[in-house]
Amino acid sequence: xxxxxxxxxxxxxxxxxxxxxxxxxxxxxxxxxxxxxxxxxxxxxxxxxxxxxxxxxxxxxxxxxxxxxxxxxxxxxxxxxxxxxxxxxxxxxxxxxxxxxxxxxxxxxxxxxxxxxxxxxxxxxxxxxxxxxxxxxxxxxxxxxxxxxxxxxxxxxxxxxxxxxxxxxxxxxxxxxxxxxxxxxxxxxxxxxxxxxxxxxxxxxxxxxxxxxxxxxxxxxxxxxxxxxxxxxxxxxxxxxxxxxxxxxxxxxxxxxxxxxxxxxxxxxxxxxxxxxxxxxxxxxxxxxxx
Numbered sequence: 001x002x003x004x005x006x007x008x009x010x011x012x013x014x015x016x017x018x019x020x021x022x023x024x025x026x027x028x029x030x031x032x033x034x035x036x037x038x039x040x041x042x043x044x045x046x047x048x049x050x051x052x053x054x055x056x057x058x059x060x061x062x063x064x065x066x067x068x069x070x071x072x073x074x075x076x077x078x079x080x081x082x083x084x085x086x087x088x089x090x091x092x093x094x095x096x097x098x099x100x101x102x103x104x105x106x107x108x109x110x111x112x113x114x115x116x117x118x119x120x121x122x123x124x125x126x127x128x129x130x131x132x133x134x135x136x137x138x139x140x141x142x143x144x145x146x147x148x149x150x151x152x153x154x155x156x157x158x159x160x161x162x163x164x165x166x167x168x169x170x171x172x173x174x175x176x177x178x179x180x181x182x183x184x185x186x187x188x189x190x191x192x193x194x195x196x197x198x199x200x201x202x203x204x205x206x207x208x209x210x211x212x213x214x215x216x217x218x219x220x221x222x223x224x225x226x227x228x229x230x231x232x233x234x235x236x237x238x239x240x241x242x243x244x245x246x247x248x249x250x251x252x253x254x255x256x257x258x259x260x261x262x263x264x265x266x267x268x269x270x271x272x273x274x275x276x277x278x279x280x281x282x283x284x285x286x287x288x289x290x291x
Contacts, residue, residue, distance in 0.1 A: 003112030005030050008078065012197035013189055016239050023153070025070055026098050028082030033071040036064030041105055044070040045096075047114020047139070048210040050273070051077025051171040053193050058111075058277035061075055062286065071099055073119070074208035082149040088213055088239040089115060093122035097140060113137030113141040113274060115210055115245075118217070118224055121192040122167075125227025135286060136255055136262075137274050138143075138247040142225035143218045149248075150214055159214025166208040181276035182243060183269055216264055218257070228258050236262035237289045239282050 006023040008014075024031045034052050036059055044055045052070035059068045073092045074081035085091060094121060100108070108131050112120040117139030124131050144150035156162050165171035173194045176188055198204045236259035240252050256262060265285040270277035 013193060016189060016193060017056055024102060026095055029074040031071055031099055032078035035069050037067050039066045041108045042066045042068050043108050043110040044068060045112050045116030045120045047116050049177060049207045051101060054275045058275060058283055061283040087209045089118045089217050093119045097123050107132045109133040111135035113139050117141045118221060122224045124231055125224055128230055133236045137239050138241050138244045140251050140270055143221045144214060153213035154211050155221045162211060163208045167204045170198060170204060172207045180271040181273040182271040184276045224290050232258055238262050238264040239267055239285055241267045241274045241277060243269055244272040
């Protein structure tokens with residue numbers, strides 16, 4: 001039965017996001033997801049401050065030959081969270097596991113980027129039998145102990161000043177996202193689609209929690225790290241933006257050591273949000289790799 005919370009809000013531009021919205025109740029959260037196309041399953045996971053809209057161009061290109069499933073985590077996109085939900089990567093990963101189980105997904109190829117790495121790989125190490133292969137963008141899935149590059153970002157953006165910028169000024173959408181999807185230049189309509197889920201300071205709590213979790217989720221990230229070697233025999237495609245200010249050659253090398261047979265495609269000139277930066281190069285890489 002359709003109810004008010006399962007209706008797309010008025011700010012959604014149907015011309016930019018021309019996919020049916022599906023909703024699923026899980027543990028008191030209302031999970032929105034796209035499920036388009038037929039064929040082998042591609043599970044597409046977003047990061048911060050994005051949602052399934054991030055994958056719109058990839059879904060359009062690949063849905064004729066793949067079943068493209070793209071959920072929004074609670075508090076992101078069109079998904080809502082229950083009272084008391086903490087918006088941590090471990091909670092998102094647990095919800096993702098229940099989501100995939102309820103859809104009955106199997107033989108999955110999963111694409112991860114940004115926080116999609118820790119969230120998705122957390123599921124993969126718990127349930128390796130579910131996964132066929134991986135497409136890995138600019139991300140990580142292990143503790144960053146002692147790495148000043150990440151620790152300084154976590155302490156600043158997860159601290160008082162960073163939280164103020166995110167909650168009061170929507171800094172993650174208005175600055176970090178906009179400045180780190182080069183060479184893509186966002187239209188006003190596209191930016192409106194990223195601002196839409198976060199109209200108030202309170203609604204931006206999920207965005208503000210992630211930076212601090214880079215350090216506070218050490219125990220969860222260590223558990224994910226322990227299981228990564230169990231996935232090393234799976235086929236993997238690494239699609240890596242070389243102009244990312246967050247994830248560097250160091251992290252790419254780590255993924256290459258985890259998946260020694262992986263194919264690597266360098267996305268020259270692409271910033272952190274590779275799905276916005278060069279979606280056609282990603283879909284070409286996936287299509288060629290799949291052959």
